[in-house]
Amino acid sequence: MTEVRLTGITKQFGEKGVLLGIDLTIEEGAFFTLVGPSGCGKSTLLNLIAGLESPTSGEILFDAKPVNDLAPKDRDVAVVFQSYALYPHKTVYENIAFPLRMKKEPAAEIDRRVREVAELLGLTPLLPQRPGSLSGGQRQRVALGRAIVRKPRLFLFDEPLSNLDARLRIEMRSELKKLHRRLKATMIYVTHDQAEALTLSDRMAVLHRGTIQQQGAPKEIYARPSNLFVAEFIGSPPMNLLRGRRVGEGVETAEGVVFRLTGERAERLGAVPSGEVVLGIRPEDLHLSPPAEGKATAEIVLIESIGAEVWVELNWGGRTIRATASADFDGRPGERVGLTIDPNKVHLFDPETGRRTD
Ligand SMILES: Nc1ncnc2c1ncn2[C@@H]1O[C@H](COP(=O)(O)OP(=O)(O)OP(=O)(O)O)[C@@H](O)[C@H]1O
Ligand SMILES: [Mg+2]
Secondary structure, three states, X not given: OOOEEEEXXXXXXXXXXXXXXXXXXEOOOOXXXXXXXXXXXXXXXXXXXXXXXXXXXXXXXXXXXXXXXXXXXXXXXXXXXXXXXXXXXXXXXXXXHHHHHHOOOOHHHHHHHHHHHHHHOOOHHHOOOOHHHOOHHHHHHHHHHHHHOOOOOEXXXXXXXXXXXXXXXXXXXXXXXXXXXXXXXXXXXXXXXXXXXXXXXXXXXXXXXXXXXXXXXXXXXXXXXXXXXXXXHOOOOOOEEEEEEEEOOEEEEOOOXXXXXOHHHHHHHOOOOOOEEEXXXXXXXXXXXXXXXXXXXXXXXXXXXXXXXXXEEEEEOOEEEEEEEEOOOOOOOOOEEEEEEOHHHOEEEOOOOOEEOO
């Protein structure tokens, strides 16, 4: 197991700053996910750790030893990419055996390890076949096998599941998670899919435009996004964001709904100079009920069933907001519903800086 530490990492491609100062510690044995939208620098960061690119400045340390000057092959790192890059003319057996052949391991040792890995990944019956006759999921498993067989100190995954269909992706996710538990290796996983990051990781970092916006356990990040970018990026359907302002002991939305705040949250709100705030409300924290006197109401625009629950799009005083509700929700488009929101579940952000203020 290896601890990976990045300090002050920047990467320029010509004039373009792609990574703008990354400090990150990935604990040994962690399943760590780097998540962010396309182009934010995830693959670049992974390639720096693998040694496929070198940083413009900053240091990369494995177990407190700098590896900046080590060639990829001397870092003892396995990388699994989205494209499987298997050898089409070699059998599954030979594809998995390849890294060991390169290291000139004895044939008996190679055979033992290939069979062990094949067993672990359920590939034993496929060993004599060639990649062309395998499904996408099976191919990705062979690519995994080729990575595992070397017993590297560190695994790097760059969107390894994005070529798979939705069902297979979910299946492979849980396989990866089990594999992590069995191998007890440090794994760094890159994805643009926030749901994947939330389900897979022990810890994750949200990357945007070359900087880390927030890092922590998935639950923490979901519960307390530290800025507007993270608030919108993590969670599906995304958090509703509404303009509002500070009033007396709370905040008021443009619709005139007041959320009373107490204790420290109220105090911290006092620190927002303009008094303007952005209120963030997760769709599952917007509870729908029959309209009643004195209660905020909105109009149902659209109801989408996703099986176990429904997503309800609402028009609230001209603004679109989303709620999730149980599958037996019986409203119809055009009807009005009452909205109930627990003030403790409202997230608050400074519209100027985007930072969380509560
Ligand atoms: N070799 C390169 N030369 C010049 N620019 C590059 C190079 N590699 C990456 N970039 C640029 O750096 C930025 C980050 O790219 P990167 O591939 O790291 O993003 P990403 O987060 O992995 O995106 P995606 O989710 O689309 O894979 C992009 O704007 C890309 O165009
Ligand atoms: Mg990428």
